[in-house]
Amino acid sequence: MIKVIEDRFLLETENTSYLFRCLPSGHLEHLHYGKKIIISDDFRPLSKKIAYLPGNTIAYGKNCPTIGLENMALEMSSLGKGDIREPFIELQTSSGITTTDFLYDSHTITCSKQDYVGLPSSYGSDEEVTTLVITLKDRYSECTLELYYHVYYQTDVITRSAKLINTGTDALFLDRLMSTQLDFDHSAYKMTTFTGAWVREMQLNHQMIQAGTLVNSSRSGVSSNRANPFFMISAKNATETGGSCYGLNLVYSGNHYSAAQVDAFCKLRVVSGMNPMGMRHTLEAGDCFQSPECVMTFSDQGFGGMSRNMHQFIKDHIVRGVWQHKTRPVLINSWEAHYFDFNEAKLMRLAKKAKQIGIELFVLDDGWFGNRNDDTTSLGDWNVNNKKLPGGIEGLSKKITELGMDFGIWVEPEMVNKDSDLYRAHPEWAVEIPGFEHATGRNQYLLDLTCLDVQDYLIQSMSKVFSSGAITYVKWDMNRIFSDCHSQNLPAHRQSEFSHRYVLGLYRVLDALTKAFPDILFEGCASGGNRFDLGMLCYMPQIWASDNTDAVSRLSIQEGYSYGYPQSVIGAHVSDCPNHQTLRHVPLETRYHVASFGLLGYELNLSDLGSSVLNRLKQQITSYKKWRKIFQFGDFYRIENPTLPGGYNWMVVDEDQKKAVGAVFQKEAMANQMDLIFYARGLDPQTTYHFYNIPTKHNVKLFGDLINTASPVHIKNGSVVQHLVSKVYQLDGEHEDHYVSGSLAEFAGIKLKQGFGGVGFDASVRLFEDYASRLYYFDRAIGGNTNGTFKTDL
Known part of the structure; x- marks a missing residue:
C-alpha cells in the first residue's frame, strides 16, 4: 500500500512501514523503515528538529538556513551542497561541474510493476505490487532522476531503483548511481556479509558497525x-528468532558495491548498487541509465524471519516460468565420474546404473564438443566430438530417454579458447587488449558480449545445441573472472562501460534463449557460486552453489546461502569419498542429508560402486522423492541448538504445517558427550506430530578392535575376516518414535537417545561418529485413543 498526504509518503507492507517526506528545500527526508507503526497524517514526531546548524557544517542555502544535509536522513544524496557522506549519485557535466542538487518535482502511483529496459527485475500482478515513482530535477544541470519504489505487501518486501535521464543537449558523465540508500538515526547495528573464494563460498561474517565505512x-x-551481493544490517543483539534485521540484495550479476558508513553524528548510511569504481558512463542528449533493482526486507523476528521473507519473495517474484514452483528432478552429473575421459559406452553404463537407483535426469558435463580432452582447447566450438559420441547429442539423448530418463547438457557459451576454430575465425571477439600479453583464467578468454554480433552468435549456436537432441536441462557455466578488460567494439571514451555492457549483453542472450526454450530447466554456474545472484535467477530457476561437493564444507556454504536464498534454487550433489576437493571421508548418509536440503543430485561413478552401496543410494532417492516438495519448497529454519556445539541444525516445514523434516549435523565426535535435544521450529503449537527417524545401519569396521568385546570370535582389525563380516552383518542404529505437540518440540525440545560414550552399545544408543548426521521426520497425527496411539496424516 502507498499513501501520499501532501508532502508525506507512506509505504506499507503487511508488517513493515517506510516513511519519508519532502522538505521545504525540496529534498526527501527519510523518516522510518522497519516494523509497522500506527501513525496519523502528522509526521512531525518523526521529523528532525533543528534550531541551529552544528558547527563546521554547511548550510544548504540562504532560504533554508537550518538545513544541513550532512546531518539529515535522506532518501538520496549527491556530491556538493554539504553532504560529505557516501553519495547516491555522482556525475559530471560537460563543463566539468560535479555538484548536483536533485529536488522534488512530481510523483506517480500505479498498481503495477513495469520491466526495466535491458535489466531483469522482480515481477508481480497488479494485486501484488504497487509502484511509486518520485521525479527529481537537478537545479544546475538538465537532467532528471526518477526514484522507483515497488511495494510487495504480502512478502514484506520493498524494492528500489533509480533512472537518470539526460534532458539537456550536452553530454553527462555518470560515475555512480546507486540502487538504494537507507539512512538510520543511529549506528547501533552490525553488518553481515558472505565472503569466500572458489570452493569456499558464502562464509558468514558479522562485523559491528563503528565509525568509518564497511564495504562489501x-x-x-x-x-x-x-x-555475494546479499548482506544484512541487524540489531547488535539480533538472533535467529528475535531482533531487528534488514536484508538487502541486488537483481544484478556484475560488479556491485554496498557500504555501511557511520558519520560524524553517529548516524548510519547504507548504500547499495553497481560498483562505481571505473564505471563512468557517457549519457548523450536523451539517453538514460537505469540502476539495478535492490530488494529490501525487514523482520523483527531475527535472521530467520528476514530469511523467510526473502525466500518467499524469490520464489514468488524472482524465479519465473515453467519451473517456478515445480519440483526438480534428481540428477546424475558426469563430471566427477569421468571428467574429460569418457565415451558413449562409459556414459551409458553410468546412465543405466543411475536409472536402477531411481535417478531421473542424466547430465553430460564438459568434454563433449570440439577436441575437448582438457581445458586448453575448443571452447567456442559447439560441434559434437564424434569420436566420443558417434551418434552425436541426438543419438545419446535418445538412448538416455529410452531408459526412461531425461537428458541434460553442460555449456560454457561466454568463453573461448585461443586454440579454437572460433578464435581463429574471430580473434576480435575475444576480450584482450591489442599489443598486451593477455592474462588468462583456466586457459580461456572472455567473449566480448558488449558486441551485438557476439550476442547473436551465442543465441544462434546455443539454439542449435539445445535443439540437437531431447534436452530438458542445461547447465550454463562461466569459469573465469574479468581482467584486462577491453572491447574492440567500443570507442575509447566508452571502455569504462565494458563491464556493465557485458552484463546487459548476457541478459539479452539469456532472455532470448529462455524464451525460445521455455521448458528447459536452466541451472546457472560460475565455477560454482561465482555468479549466484538474483539477476541470474530471473532467467535460471537454480544455480550450482559450489564446485565443492564435500558435505562438511557444504554445511557452511549452504547455511550461508540460506540467509538470502531459498533451498529451491541451490544445487547440491552427493559425491564420492575421499572427496575430490578436500580428500575428506564423510559418511554416505551425511552426504545425502546435506544435499537433500538443496536440489539433490549425484556426482560420482556409480559403475564403481558395489550393490550394497547402490541399494543405499536407491533408498535415499526413494525417501527424498517422498519428501521432495518439502525439502525444495518448505519454509527453512536454522536452529540455534545449545546441545549441538559446533554443529548445524536445520528444519524445513510445509506451508500448512502438516509435515516437516529436521536434521542435525555433527562436526567432530565428542567423548562422553552431553545429551542431544532436538528443538523444532515452524510447527503448529496445537498440533500433535509423529516424530521419528529411519534407523541407520552401522558397519562393524567402524568399531575396529572394540567389536571383540561383543564378538564370540576374535576379529582382527583390517583383516579379511572383518571385511567378510561387514558384508553380511551390520549393527542396528537407534530408533526415535514419539508423539509430541508442536509446542513441546519447539519450546521444550525432544531428548534423543543416549549418545555413544565408550561404555556400551546396542540399538538404544545413538552412535555419532565424526561428521555424522540424522534426519528426523514430523507427520501430523490424526485421531487418537486413550493409550496415546495415533494415525499419521500420510
Whole structure:
C-alpha cells in the first residue's frame, strides 16, 4: 500500500512501514523503515528538529538556513551542497561541474510493476505490487532522476531503483548511481556479509558497525564468490528468532558495491548498487541509465524471519516460468565420474546404473564438443566430438530417454579458447587488449558480449545445441573472472562501460534463449557460486552453489546461502569419498542429508560402486522423492541448538504445517558427550506430530578392535575376516518414535537417545561418529485413543 498526504509518503507492507517526506528545500527526508507503526497524517514526531546548524557544517542555502544535509536522513544524496557522506549519485557535466542538487518535482502511483529496459527485475500482478515513482530535477544541470519504489505487501518486501535521464543537449558523465540508500538515526547495528573464494563460498561474517565505512563489493566482473551481493544490517543483539534485521540484495550479476558508513553524528548510511569504481558512463542528449533493482526486507523476528521473507519473495517474484514452483528432478552429473575421459559406452553404463537407483535426469558435463580432452582447447566450438559420441547429442539423448530418463547438457557459451576454430575465425571477439600479453583464467578468454554480433552468435549456436537432441536441462557455466578488460567494439571514451555492457549483453542472450526454450530447466554456474545472484535467477530457476561437493564444507556454504536464498534454487550433489576437493571421508548418509536440503543430485561413478552401496543410494532417492516438495519448497529454519556445539541444525516445514523434516549435523565426535535435544521450529503449537527417524545401519569396521568385546570370535582389525563380516552383518542404529505437540518440540525440545560414550552399545544408543548426521521426520497425527496411539496424516 502507498499513501501520499501532501508532502508525506507512506509505504506499507503487511508488517513493515517506510516513511519519508519532502522538505521545504525540496529534498526527501527519510523518516522510518522497519516494523509497522500506527501513525496519523502528522509526521512531525518523526521529523528532525533543528534550531541551529552544528558547527563546521554547511548550510544548504540562504532560504533554508537550518538545513544541513550532512546531518539529515535522506532518501538520496549527491556530491556538493554539504553532504560529505557516501553519495547516491555522482556525475559530471560537460563543463566539468560535479555538484548536483536533485529536488522534488512530481510523483506517480500505479498498481503495477513495469520491466526495466535491458535489466531483469522482480515481477508481480497488479494485486501484488504497487509502484511509486518520485521525479527529481537537478537545479544546475538538465537532467532528471526518477526514484522507483515497488511495494510487495504480502512478502514484506520493498524494492528500489533509480533512472537518470539526460534532458539537456550536452553530454553527462555518470560515475555512480546507486540502487538504494537507507539512512538510520543511529549506528547501533552490525553488518553481515558472505565472503569466500572458489570452493569456499558464502562464509558468514558479522562485523559491528563503528565509525568509518564497511564495504562489501565485487570488482571481478561478476557478482562474485568473494563477496555475494546479499548482506544484512541487524540489531547488535539480533538472533535467529528475535531482533531487528534488514536484508538487502541486488537483481544484478556484475560488479556491485554496498557500504555501511557511520558519520560524524553517529548516524548510519547504507548504500547499495553497481560498483562505481571505473564505471563512468557517457549519457548523450536523451539517453538514460537505469540502476539495478535492490530488494529490501525487514523482520523483527531475527535472521530467520528476514530469511523467510526473502525466500518467499524469490520464489514468488524472482524465479519465473515453467519451473517456478515445480519440483526438480534428481540428477546424475558426469563430471566427477569421468571428467574429460569418457565415451558413449562409459556414459551409458553410468546412465543405466543411475536409472536402477531411481535417478531421473542424466547430465553430460564438459568434454563433449570440439577436441575437448582438457581445458586448453575448443571452447567456442559447439560441434559434437564424434569420436566420443558417434551418434552425436541426438543419438545419446535418445538412448538416455529410452531408459526412461531425461537428458541434460553442460555449456560454457561466454568463453573461448585461443586454440579454437572460433578464435581463429574471430580473434576480435575475444576480450584482450591489442599489443598486451593477455592474462588468462583456466586457459580461456572472455567473449566480448558488449558486441551485438557476439550476442547473436551465442543465441544462434546455443539454439542449435539445445535443439540437437531431447534436452530438458542445461547447465550454463562461466569459469573465469574479468581482467584486462577491453572491447574492440567500443570507442575509447566508452571502455569504462565494458563491464556493465557485458552484463546487459548476457541478459539479452539469456532472455532470448529462455524464451525460445521455455521448458528447459536452466541451472546457472560460475565455477560454482561465482555468479549466484538474483539477476541470474530471473532467467535460471537454480544455480550450482559450489564446485565443492564435500558435505562438511557444504554445511557452511549452504547455511550461508540460506540467509538470502531459498533451498529451491541451490544445487547440491552427493559425491564420492575421499572427496575430490578436500580428500575428506564423510559418511554416505551425511552426504545425502546435506544435499537433500538443496536440489539433490549425484556426482560420482556409480559403475564403481558395489550393490550394497547402490541399494543405499536407491533408498535415499526413494525417501527424498517422498519428501521432495518439502525439502525444495518448505519454509527453512536454522536452529540455534545449545546441545549441538559446533554443529548445524536445520528444519524445513510445509506451508500448512502438516509435515516437516529436521536434521542435525555433527562436526567432530565428542567423548562422553552431553545429551542431544532436538528443538523444532515452524510447527503448529496445537498440533500433535509423529516424530521419528529411519534407523541407520552401522558397519562393524567402524568399531575396529572394540567389536571383540561383543564378538564370540576374535576379529582382527583390517583383516579379511572383518571385511567378510561387514558384508553380511551390520549393527542396528537407534530408533526415535514419539508423539509430541508442536509446542513441546519447539519450546521444550525432544531428548534423543543416549549418545555413544565408550561404555556400551546396542540399538538404544545413538552412535555419532565424526561428521555424522540424522534426519528426523514430523507427520501430523490424526485421531487418537486413550493409550496415546495415533494415525499419521500420510
